[in-house]
Amino acid sequence: MRNLLITGGAGFIGSNFVHLVLEEYPDYRVVVLDKLTYAGNLDNLKGLDGNPRYAFVRGDICDAGAVERVMQDHEIDTIVNFAAESHVDRSLMEPGAFIQTDVFGTYVLLEAAKKFQVERYHQVSTDEVYGEVLENRSTEEDRLHTRSPYSASKAGGDLMCLAYHTSFDVPVTITRGSNNIGPYQYPEKVVPLFITNAIDDIRLPLYGDGSQMRDYQYVRDHCEGIDTVLRRGRPGELYNLGTGVETRNLHMARLILKLLGKPESLVQPVADRPGHDRRYALDCSKVQALGWRSRHSFEEALEKTVRWYVDHEWWWRKIKSGAHYQEYYTRQYNGREIQP
Ligand code: NAD
Ligand code: DAU
Numbered sequence: 001m002r003n004l005l006i007t008g009g010a011g012f013i014g015s016n017f018v019h020l021v022l023e024e025y026p027d028y029r030v031v032v033l034d035k036l037t038y039a040g041n042l043d044n045l046k047g048l049d050g051n052p053r054y055a056f057v058r059g060d061i062c063d064a065g066a067v068e069r070v071m072q073d074h075e076i077d078t079i080v081n082f083a084a085e086s087h088v089d090r091s092l093m094e095p096g097a098f099i100q101t102d103v104f105g106t107y108v109l110l111e112a113a114k115k116f117q118v119e120r121y122h123q124v125s126t127d128e129v130y131g132e133v134l135e136n137r138s139t140e141e142d143r144l145h146t147r148s149p150y151s152a153s154k155a156g157g158d159l160m161c162l163a164y165h166t167s168f169d170v171p172v173t174i175t176r177g178s179n180n181i182g183p184y185q186y187p188e189k190v191v192p193l194f195i196t197n198a199i200d201d202i203r204l205p206l207y208g209d210g211s212q213m214r215d216y217q218y219v220r221d222h223c224e225g226i227d228t229v230l231r232r233g234r235p236g237e238l239y240n241l242g243t244g245v246e247t248r249n250l251h252m253a254r255l256i257l258k259l260l261g262k263p264e265s266l267v268q269p270v271a272d273r274p275g276h277d278r279r280y281a282l283d284c285s286k287v288q289a290l291g292w293r294s295r296h297s298f299e300e301a302l303e304k305t306v307r308w309y310v311d312h313e314w315w316w317r318k319i320k321s322g323a324h325y326q327e328y329y330t331r332q333y334n335g336r337e338i339q340p
Helices: 012-024 064-073 088-093 095-115 149-168 190-199 219-232 249-260 298-311 313-320 323-333
Strands: 002-007 028-034 054-058 078-081 120-126 172-177 204-207 237-241 267-270
Touching: 002 012, 012 028, 012 219, 028 064, 064 095, 078 095, 078 219, 088 095, 088 149, 088 323, 095 120, 095 149, 120 149, 120 219, 149 172, 172 219, 190 204, 190 249, 190 298, 190 313, 204 249, 219 237, 249 267, 249 298, 298 313, 313 323
Parallel strands: 002 028, 002 078, 028 054, 078 120, 120 172, 172 237, 204 267
Antiparallel strands: none
């Protein structure tokens, strides 16, 4: 029996990882520790209540007392840290919360990992720490070149993990993933935002000229990659996780509209994101040597994702009709339209 603490397990990727672990590993117990910020959602974990191998604890990873209690009460031997403030645009509005959770919260978890001598501490990080990559691909050896408060905070978390490995021998691994898409993604991120807007015939706010590129991967593939690194990765090592194929945002928007049978005139160019990174691109050969490869092409991942949002209106309508979402949307997008 292995006892996993999955922080941020009520969020998008964390909840997909919880489902994967409970489905694939009958001998694992899962404890979710989540603060339930605007992005945390118990609907993502629906159906798990009553499962004897699952427990949910509401709490903040920055609260050392709460973290230690969970570690002790549930005899945790593995920590997988998904908890973070995760949206770049919000980091431009309120950077403080990002530094608090993504850096300080990581430190609190590392202290617990050290004190309770876990078998593994895994940090879920991002390709954004390499910064904009206009040519070639980022390898795990590349220098960090963060450009947003979000990516700078995630890089701070990564460096703290490596420091705890070097200084205190904490068995740390880190994965740096590209953009995930799929079930349970909060509709502030571009793909679920565009899908749900298009369903309602609302314009799709495309930043700048839409020529920026992202490696969009299916969330289940990313979760399988994290699982591979947990089982086969070496402590102290970093692993990139992506498909190795990048897509321009304008192309992604047009594909969504095509899949939904909506007109391209729904695309609305808006003022660009300040400091917008034009391209991220990962070299994933290191993790491929462990036997992992992303299984969905971008088109397959997008098609599945569109279908999920079409079939789960109850999930996203609750969020989009809420006051928090509407205030954010107004603040982020009002008056930002530009003429093509
Ligand atoms: P998300 O915003 O959907 O979920 C974050 C979760 O963390 C939420 O449930 C939230 O309630 C919880 N949380 C936030 N602050 C907390 C705190 N102080 N204490 C406890 N819980 C807290 O994020 P996501 O998109 O699922 O991303 C998960 C992780 O993966 C993040 O670390 C992110 O940086 C990383 N990542 C995301 C992507 C992506 O495309 N979404 C890609 C690569 C890496
Ligand atoms: O690369 C991994 C990262 O991917 C993760 O670490 C982050 O947590 C996750 O949020 C994501 O960051 P991005 O900034 O790439 O994702 P976002 O969905 O915000 O934007 C994707 C692209 O779409 C980016 O080029 C900006 C553009 N965009 C975004 C929004 C929200 C638009 O054109 N319009 C929009 O309204």
